[in-house]
Amino acid sequence: CEWIPIGGPFLSLTSSELTMKLSLAILSIAATASAFTSINTPARTVSRSVATSDVFAPVSVRASGSQLEAAKQTPHGGALVDLILKSDEEKAAAIAATTKALQLSPRQLCDVELLMNGAFSPLDGFMDEATYQHVVDNVELPSGLIFGLPVVFDTDDEDLQPGDKVLLKDGDRDIATIEFTDKFLPNKAYECLKCYGTSEIEHPGSLMVATERGKYYMGGKITGLNLPVRDFPCKTPAEVRETLPDDVDVVAFQCRNPVHRAHYELFTRALDDPLIGENGVVLVHPTCGPTQADDIPGVVRYKTYEVLKEETKNDRTRWEYLPYSMHMAGPREAIQHMMIRKNFGCTHFIIGRDMAGSKSSVTGEDYYGAYDAQDFAKEKGPELGVMPVPSLNLVYTDEEGYVTADEAKEKNLSEKKLSGTKFRQMLRGGEDIPEWFAFKSVVKVLRENN
Numbered sequence: 001c002e003w004i005p006i007g008g009p010f011l012s013l014t015s016s017e018l019t020m021k022l023s024l025a026i027l028s029i030a031a032t033a034s035a036f037t038s039i040n041t042p043a044r045t046v047s048r049s050v051a052t053s054d055v056f057a058p059v060s061v062r063a064s065g066s067q068l069e070a071a072k073q074t075p076h077g078g079a080l081v082d083l084i085l086k087s088d089e090e091k092a093a094a095i096a097a098t099t100k101a102l103q104l105s106p107r108q109l110c111d112v113e114l115l116m117n118g119a120f121s122p123l124d125g126f127m128d129e130a131t132y133q134h135v136v137d138n139v140e141l142p143s144g145l146i147f148g149l150p151v152v153f154d155t156d157d158e159d160l161q162p163g164d165k166v167l168l169k170d171g172d173r174d175i176a177t178i179e180f181t182d183k184f185l186p187n188k189a190y191e192c193l194k195c196y197g198t199s200e201i202e203h204p205g206s207l208m209v210a211t212e213r214g215k216y217y218m219g220g221k222i223t224g225l226n227l228p229v230r231d232f233p234c235k236t237p238a239e240v241r242e243t244l245p246d247d248v249d250v251v252a253f254q255c256r257n258p259v260h261r262a263h264y265e266l267f268t269r270a271l272d273d274p275l276i277g278e279n280g281v282v283l284v285h286p287t288c289g290p291t292q293a294d295d296i297p298g299v300v301r302y303k304t305y306e307v308l309k310e311e312t313k314n315d316r317t318r319w320e321y322l323p324y325s326m327h328m329a330g331p332r333e334a335i336q337h338m339m340i341r342k343n344f345g346c347t348h349f350i351i352g353r354d355m356a357g358s359k360s361s362v363t364g365e366d367y368y369g370a371y372d373a374q375d376f377a378k379e380k381g382p383e384l385g386v387m388p389v390p391s392l393n394l395v396y397t398d399e400e401g402y403v404t405a406d407e408a409k410e411k412n413l414s415e416k417k418l419s420g421t422k423f424r425q426m427l428r429g430g431e432d433i434p435e436w437f438a439f440k441s442v443v444k445v446l447r448e449n450n
Contacts (some may be wrong), residue, residue: 025279031118050377053109066275072246073345075384077122077145080237080343081178084116084224094177098428101167104175107212107325109228112150112168112176112287114324114340116224117236121343126153128333129184136194139332140382147382148336149195149327152186153178153220154213178220186217194330196367202360203367205327227274230290232302234323240283243318249280251389252341254355256287256326256447258296258304264312265402266391270350271316273389281316283346284309287324287360300449308443320344328358328366338377338386351377352391397434 026264065434071221075081079185085091085324104112108224114120127135134142135150160166162183168176192206201207235243243252253267267282286305289296302321324340327333338349359366377388393405397413408415418437424432433443 004319018153026440038331059135059178066229072244072248072250073342073347075121075135075237075343076120076339076385080241081115081118081122082236083118083122084227084239088441091174094223094225095167096297098165098167098177100164101169102155104168104170104214104288106358107208108168109175110325111153112222113228113234115151115222116121116176116227117238119237119322119343121237125153125178125181125221126217126219127151127197128182130218131219132184132186132217132266136191139335145354146335146339146380148334148339149329150191150331152213152217155216156214160216160218164198164350165389171342173229174225174293175228176225179223180218180220182219184213184218188213195332196327197331198367200360202362203328204358204361205329207361208327213295215287228323229297230288230323232321234288234321238343240320244283244345245279245281249277249348250279251282251345251350252337252346253282253284253350254287254337254341255284255340256301257307258301258442259284259286260442261436262396262402263323264439265394266352267350268317269392269394270325270389276348279316280348282345283318283341284324285320285341285344285346287326289323289325291387296446302362303449304442304445307445308439311439311441326356328356330355330357331373334373334377335380338384338388342384342386346386348387348389349377350391351388397446403437421438 065424066265086096111120111126115123115125122141122145131142132152135147136139139148140146160180160183162180164204165176165177165179168178189199189207190211192203193334201210210374250269251267253263253270267284271275271280271282287299288302290298300363303323305319315383322340324337327336329336334351337356341349345423351374353370353374354366354368357366357368357373374390376389383390394402394410395405396402397408398416399413400411403411403413407413416434416436418434422434423437426448427443430447433440
């Protein structure tokens with residue numbers, strides 16, 4: 001079996017430690033192989049020390065209702081969660097109540113931030129076992145509210161127990177406190193099968209669950225102290241809502257790679273879709289957190305977005321950044337992205353071909369069909385309250401520039417193609433990149449940052 005390049009927490013491991021970690025992950029998955037025989041196989045349950053059913057009830061916005069009135073869209077669950085304490089006295093009291101401190105991993109830091117700022121509304125903490133299992137099985141919370149993927153706190157710490165109050169840190173910065181409610185052994189193989197459609201470790205999401213996440217999951221209530229300090233600014237849902245018009249449609253465009261010409265044409269032309277009302281705006285909302293191992297680093301992606309934002313500046317295109325940790329989960333991740341953007345005030349969401357898709361690191365074959373995410377989004381969109389906007393299949397032609405593939409075929413136009421692999425080879429080799437494919441400003445940033 002071949003392994004995809006591994007980054008993140010493994011960079012600090014010795015080769016023997018890494019081998020042991022991967023071996024244990026494979027054995028763990030093999031031990032639960034019986035869960036793969038049927039997608040309806042129940043997961044192994046572990047009795048909980050503490051059970052809480054009201055931990056995840058919606059929390060009202062602490063400030064005045066004006067934040068919710070600043071956007072057309074209603075937050076998921078009806079109220080925008082805000083878990084961040086406002087006064088130094090409140091923060092000092094919350095810290096004083098803790099008995100331990102933990103450093104957050106990059107993925108955990110993203111999840112804690114999105115819980116704190118309300119992007120994961122209506123959650124107000126990490127999922128307990130009952131909530132986790134319900135989301136894994138049903139793509140919804142126990143209340144029936146749709147939810148794409150579980151949000152879990154993982155640990156290998158045998159000493160952490162329900163009832164512990166712990167300070168969560170990013171380096172020297174105090175981020176949040178958590179009061180743990182339960183601790184359980186998840187059936188990770190079953191989780192991957194249900195959420196990613198496969199338990200194969202060649203899937204980047206399955207690899208992450210098996211090798212990066214700790215042995216246990218713990219539910220817990222979050223109390224926010226300070227947002228992380230990042231190289232790229234990430235506004236809260238309330239802050240983004242304040243910038244959006246309150247009487248027009250807002251179309252979200254999600255990406256995790258630099259924006260090239262075809263992407264730009266795609267999200268600007270989406271405003272002309274008949275599904276979008278008059279004077280609609282597009283919110284370009286890239287994820288800048290951890291993705292799969294061979295993706296361009298988030299900080300570099302952010303720099304490409306900033307130069308393009310200035311180059312293409314117009315009133316109907318807004319740019320913001322999301323500290324989200326990608327799972328590459330295809331259809332279910334599309335639902336997660338739609339739900340998050342709903343909380344940021346978006347009414348519509350552009351669904352591209354093979355959105356959040358991934359390939360086997362062994363065979364190179366796609367795990368999802370090109371339109372699986374679009375089909376699932378169309379099915380769940382009405383229930384979620386976000387309208388999916390299928391992306392146009394655009395191609396570049398010598399005669400008329402970017403047109404739809406159907407139009408190019410109908411008119412017998414001459415198409416130009418450049419694969420992502422070829423683009424990266426040309427980038428590394430210092431070759432000229434055609435401007436029909438990529439913006440010069442973006443190419444410059446990529447080359448300056450290797």
